[in-house]
Amino acid sequence: xxxxxxxxxxxxxxxxxxxxxxxxxxxxxxxxxxxxxxxxxxxxxxxxxxxxxxxxxxxxxxxxxxxxxxxxxxxxxxxxxxxxxxxxxxxxxxxxxxxxxxxxxxxxxxxxxxxxxxxxxxxxxxxxxxxxxxxxxxxxxxxxxxxxxxxxxxxxxxxxxxxxxxxxxxxxxxxxxxxxxxxxxxxxxxxxxxxxxxxxxxxxxxxxxxxxxxxxxxxxxxxxxxxxxxxxxxxxxxxxxxxxxxxxxxxxxxxxxxxxxxxxxxxxxxxxxxxxxxxxxxxxxxxxxxxxxxxxxxxxxxxxxxxxxxxxxxxxxxxxxxxx
Amino acid sequence: xxxxxxxxxxxxxxxxxxxxxxxxxxxxxxxxxxxxxxxxxxxxxxxxxxxxxxxxxxxxxxxxxxxxxxxxxxxxxxxxxxxxxxxxxxxxxxxxxxxxxxxxxxxxxxxxxxxxxxxxxxxxxxxxxxxxxxxxxxxxxxxxxxxxxxxxxxxxxxxxxxxxxxxxxxxxxxxxxxxxxxxxxxxxxxxxxxxxxxxxxxxxxxxxxxxxxxxxxxxxxxxxxxxxxxxxxxxxxxxxxxxxxxxxxxxxxxxxxxxxxxxxxxxxxxxxxxxxxxxxxxxxxxxxxxxxxxxxxxxxxxxxxxxxxxxxxxxxxxxx
Ligand SMILES: Cc1ncc(C[n+]2csc(CCOP(=O)(O)OP(=O)(O)O)c2C)c(N)n1
Ligand SMILES: [Mg+2]
Numbered sequence: 001x002x003x004x005x006x007x008x009x010x011x012x013x014x015x016x017x018x019x020x021x022x023x024x025x026x027x028x029x030x031x032x033x034x035x036x037x038x039x040x041x042x043x044x045x046x047x048x049x050x051x052x053x054x055x056x057x058x059x060x061x062x063x064x065x066x067x068x069x070x071x072x073x074x075x076x077x078x079x080x081x082x083x084x085x086x087x088x089x090x091x092x093x094x095x096x097x098x099x100x101x102x103x104x105x106x107x108x109x110x111x112x113x114x115x116x117x118x119x120x121x122x123x124x125x126x127x128x129x130x131x132x133x134x135x136x137x138x139x140x141x142x143x144x145x146x147x148x149x150x151x152x153x154x155x156x157x158x159x160x161x162x163x164x165x166x167x168x169x170x171x172x173x174x175x176x177x178x179x180x181x182x183x184x185x186x187x188x189x190x191x192x193x194x195x196x197x198x199x200x201x202x203x204x205x206x207x208x209x210x211x212x213x214x215x216x217x218x219x220x221x222x223x224x225x226x227x228x229x230x231x232x233x234x235x236x237x238x239x240x241x242x243x244x245x246x247x248x249x250x251x252x253x254x255x256x257x258x259x260x261x262x263x264x265x266x267x268x269x270x271x272x273x274x275x276x277x278x279x280x281x282x283x284x285x286x287x288x289x290x291x292x293x294x295x296x297x298x299x300x301x302x303x304x305x306x307x308x309x310x311x312x313x314x315x316x317x318x319x320x321x322x323x324x
Numbered sequence: 325x326x327x328x329x330x331x332x333x334x335x336x337x338x339x340x341x342x343x344x345x346x347x348x349x350x351x352x353x354x355x356x357x358x359x360x361x362x363x364x365x366x367x368x369x370x371x372x373x374x375x376x377x378x379x380x381x382x383x384x385x386x387x388x389x390x391x392x393x394x395x396x397x398x399x400x401x402x403x404x405x406x407x408x409x410x411x412x413x414x415x416x417x418x419x420x421x422x423x424x425x426x427x428x429x430x431x432x433x434x435x436x437x438x439x440x441x442x443x444x445x446x447x448x449x450x451x452x453x454x455x456x457x458x459x460x461x462x463x464x465x466x467x468x469x470x471x472x473x474x475x476x477x478x479x480x481x482x483x484x485x486x487x488x489x490x491x492x493x494x495x496x497x498x499x500x501x502x503x504x505x506x507x508x509x510x511x512x513x514x515x516x517x518x519x520x521x522x523x524x525x526x527x528x529x530x531x532x533x534x535x536x537x538x539x540x541x542x543x544x545x546x547x548x549x550x551x552x553x554x555x556x557x558x559x560x561x562x563x564x565x566x567x568x569x570x571x572x573x574x575x576x577x578x579x580x581x582x583x584x585x586x587x588x589x590x591x592x593x594x595x596x597x598x599x600x601x602x603x604x605x606x607x608x609x610x611x612x613x614x615x616x617x618x619x620x621x622x623x624x625x626x627x628x629x630x631x632x633x634x635x636x637x638x639x640x641x642x643x644x
Binding site: 029030033034037055056057058059060061062085086089123124125126127128129294295296297299300301302303304307308 | 360361362409412413414418420421422423424425426438439440441442443471472474475476502503504505509510511572575576632633635637638639642
C-alpha cells in the first residue's frame, strides 16, 4: 500500500469531501494563501477558490460562531483554530452555542460543523503553543472529540467528521504531521466513536490516543523483549469513548495503564480510568495507572519540555511497576 | 522634526542596531538548530520599539507581543539574559521557562511578550487601571500588531480604557500583514485611525520606519496620556523583513514590495541623517556598529554556554 504523511492524509480528506459536497467549505487563519500553519490546506485555494477556502481575520470567536451560523443553514463548514491553545478565545461559542443549540431548540436543527485544531508539545514553543486541552472539550455534552494518531485514521476520521451531522472537534498533533503510514487509495471512512487495537497482547492494556500511541507502541516493543505482552488500544475518539473495546481488552489482560499527554489532574485519563472502573472493575488485578503530563504550564527549555510529558522510558517503567 | 542630542542620537542608533543584529543572530542560530522552536523576528521594525520606548520614563510599563525581542531590548533588556531565554537556558530572563514568546522583565517594566495575539491588551489596560487607582504618574504602552485589531478583547479593552480614562497608549505596529493575511484582506476599516474614533479617543498614524517621526509622535502622545487625558491610539506603519516565522516562504507578498521597504530601512537611513546633521561622524557610526557586534557575539556565547534549567525547575514557580 502507498505511504503518505499525516499532513497529506488530512489534505486528501478535505479535498475529497470538498469535491464530493459543495456545501463543504473551509475557514480559518492563514489557511488559504499560506496553506495552513502546518500546511494541511495547501493547494486547496487554487482548486476550490476563495469562496470555499477563506482566510479569516484573527477572530477565533467569530470563526467558530460564523461556522455555527452557516452550519445551521445547511453548509458543512470545516473551520480551523490554528493551535488548540487559542480554543479559549472561542470557548463560549463552542460551549454555549455550538454544543447546546440543537438540544435547546428541541432537536429541531443540526450542526454539521467540524473544528480542526492541533495540539501537543514537542517543538519547544512554550506555554501558549504546546497544550493538550482535550479534557476541556470532553466535558461538553453535544460535541464529539476526535484525536487521530496515524495517517490512515487521520484521513478516515476527518472524512467522517465532515459528514457527521453533529459538531466535531478534530484535534491533530503538531509532531505527527510529518509521520508516514500506509493509506489505501480511494474512498473509505473510519467510524467516529470506535477505538482500534493497534497491537495485540495479553498481559496489560495501554489505553492511549494521538502522539502517545507512537510512544506506547515503542514501549510495547521494548517490553516484549522483557517477556511482557502489551495490548495497545488507540482510542481515536475521546467523546464518545468506545466503552466496548476498552472493556473487552481489560477483561482479557486484567491490567490497565493510561498514557496521555495532557496534564494529569482532571485530564482525559481520569474519565478513561473511571470508564474502566464502571465497565469492568471486577476484572482488574492491579490498580489503574496513569502516565500523564506534569501538572504545569509547558516550559520552553527543551529538557523540561521532555520531562513534562510521558516518554517511552516512563511508559516502560510505569508498566513494569504495574506488572510487579 | 524631533532633534535629538548627540548622545541621544547615538543611543537610538545603537539600540536599533542591537535589535537588528540580535535578530540576525537568532535567524542564524535557528538555521543551525542551536535555537529551537519558533521565533518571530523584529528586523525592519526597530524604529517603532526604539522610538516609542526611548520616549518613556524607565519606570513606565509596556506590554509586548509574540514579536517581542525588539521591545525587550529597547526596554533596557539585558542582551545576555534575553538571548539565553530564547535558547531556553537557566540564565535566561525567565529562567528558560518562557522562551521567545514569553520574554518578560518585570524589573524593567516589561510586562511580557505574549503567545496569544492581543493577549497583552487586557494586561496593559489592567495595569493602567492600577496606575490610575494608585494616582501614579506612570503610564503603559500596549504594543500590538495589525492582526490584533480584529480580536474581540482589543475592542473590549479600548472601550473600557476610554470610558475610565486610563493611562494607556495603544501602539499598533502596522506591518501590513498578520502572518500571511494582508490588512486589505482582514480589516474592513483600512484607516486604523477610525478604530479609535469608535471609542472616542484620539489617534495618529506615523511612518514607523523613521525613528525620529516615531519619537516625535510618541513624545506628544505619551505626554497626553500622562496628563490624565485617557488613552490614545498611535499607529506606526512599518514592515517586517523576515518571514512571519522561520518556515514562512513569503508567497503572500511581492519581491518589489520587500525591496521598497528595504530601501526605507530605519537603521542606515537614520545613520545617514545622523552624519548629515553632524550628530555623529561616520567613524562614530562604525564604532557603534562594531561595539554592538561585539555585544551580540558575547550574548550569543553566554547563551550557548549557559546550562539548561535543573530538572527540579519543572515544578517550581507554579504557585507562590
Ligand atoms: C489568538 C491567536 N490567534 C492566532 C495566533 C497565531 N498567530 C501568531 S502571530 C499571528 C499574526 C499576528 O499578526 P500581527 O498582530 O499583525 O503581528 P505581526 O506578526 O505582524 O507582528 C498569528 C495569526 C495567535 N498566536 N494567537
Ligand atoms: Mg502585522
